[in-house]
Amino acid sequence: MAKKAVKKKAPTKKxxxxKKxxxxKKxxxxKKxxxxKKxISAKKKAAAEKKKIALAKKKAATEKKKAAxxxxxxxAAEKKKAAAEKKKAAAEKKKTAAEKKKAAAEKKKLEAAxxxxxxVRKKAETAAKKKAEAQKKKEEEAKFPPIPVRPxxxxxxxxxxxxxxxxxxxxDLRDSLVDAMAGVAKDNLRSDADGGDSSAFGMHQAxxxxxxxxxxxxxxxxxxxxxxxxxxxxxxxxxxxxxxxICEISKKKIINARLEATPFARFTVECQAQIEREGGYRGGRxxxxxxxxxxxxDASGVENL
Numbered sequence: 001m002a003k004k005a006v007k008k009k010a011p012t013k014k015x016x017x018x019k020k021x022x023x024x025k026k027x028x029x030x031k032k033x034x035x036x037k038k039x040i041s042a043k044k045k046a047a048a049e050k051k052k053i054a055l056a057k058k059k060a061a062t063e064k065k066k067a068a069x070x071x072x073x074x075x076a077a078e079k080k081k082a083a084a085e086k087k088k089a090a091a092e093k094k095k096t097a098a099e100k101k102k103a104a105a106e107k108k109k110l111e112a113a114x115x116x117x118x119x120v121r122k123k124a125e126t127a128a129k130k131k132a133e134a135q136k137k138k139e140e141e142a143k144f145p146p147i148p149v150r151p152x153x154x155x156x157x158x159x160x161x162x163x164x165x166x167x168x169x170x171x172d173l174r175d176s177l178v179d180a181m182a183g184v185a186k187d188n189l190r191s192d193a194d195g196g197d198s199s200a201f202g203m204h205q206a207x208x209x210x211x212x213x214x215x216x217x218x219x220x221x222x223x224x225x226x227x228x229x230x231x232x233x234x235x236x237x238x239x240x241x242x243x244x245x246i247c248e249i250s251k252k253k254i255i256n257a258r259l260e261a262t263p264f265a266r267f268t269v270e271c272q273a274q275i276e277r278e279g280g281y282r283g284g285r286x287x288x289x290x291x292x293x294x295x296x297x298d299a300s301g302v303e304n305l
Contacts, residue, residue: 162256166239166244170239174233177225231264247267247271250270254268
């Protein structure tokens with residue numbers, strides 16, 4: 001029995017099946033809580049999406065910034081290019097202005113050279129013209145010797161005996177001429193007055209013609225005496241200047257005999273003859289006739305030379 005009892009106890013080993021408790025592992029399905037991971041994953045995904053959006057935004061901002069920078073750079077480049085173009089245009093303008101200025105300077109230089117050449121040409125023409133005129137004048141003066149320039153008044157007023165004698169003769173001759181001219185003028189005036197009175201009573205035509213002839217003769221005589229008076233005054237001046245008795249053309253001494261005959265003679269006999277051949281004019285005045293015979297004969301008694 002006891003064996004039976006012991007044997008009966010053996011079945012206690014059957015407790016091994018207690019291992020069947022393993023099914024408790026079925027609790028594993030609790031892993032179904034994994035959807036929480038899904039939750040976490042969704043959050044993560046949302047965060048990732050958010051991050052992605054932020055990244056996209058950041059990228060967009062970066063792109064925008066990059067685009068703005070590129071745009072700024074492009075604008076700056078355009079501005080720089082425009083400034084460079086402006087600078088280039090200014091340089092071109094400056095270059096053109098410089099070329100214009102240079103061309104103007106060249107033109108001015110050429111104009112100055114032309115004016116200078118023109119002035120030189122005109123000066124040469126004027127000089128040639130003056131030279132030609134001077135030559136012509138010289139040639140004309142060669143035909144008619146020039147009137148000598150009157151020298152200064154001589155320092156010494158002491159006259160030679162001959163000069164004193166000639167001066168007194170010239171003074172006497174001047175007084176005689178003045179008196180004669182006054183007489184002729186007086187007679188002429190009286191004749192005019194008488195002619196005026198007689199015309200009222202009807203003067204005869206022949207008498208009227210005779211009076212006109214006498215009047216013309218008197219005027220002609222007055223004219224000659226006026227020329228002689230001028231020559232006498234010039235002779236007196238020549239005595240004061242110390243050139244009396246010197247020919248104004250040949251510079252030779254006039255012989256005393258000629259001066260005694262014609263105290264106012266300015267030329268030698270040869271030069272006087274030459275002047276008379278050329279027309280008897282010198283210095284714009286006709287030389288008086290060699291005689292002034294009546295007065296000269298009375299004054300000197302020497303035949304005119």
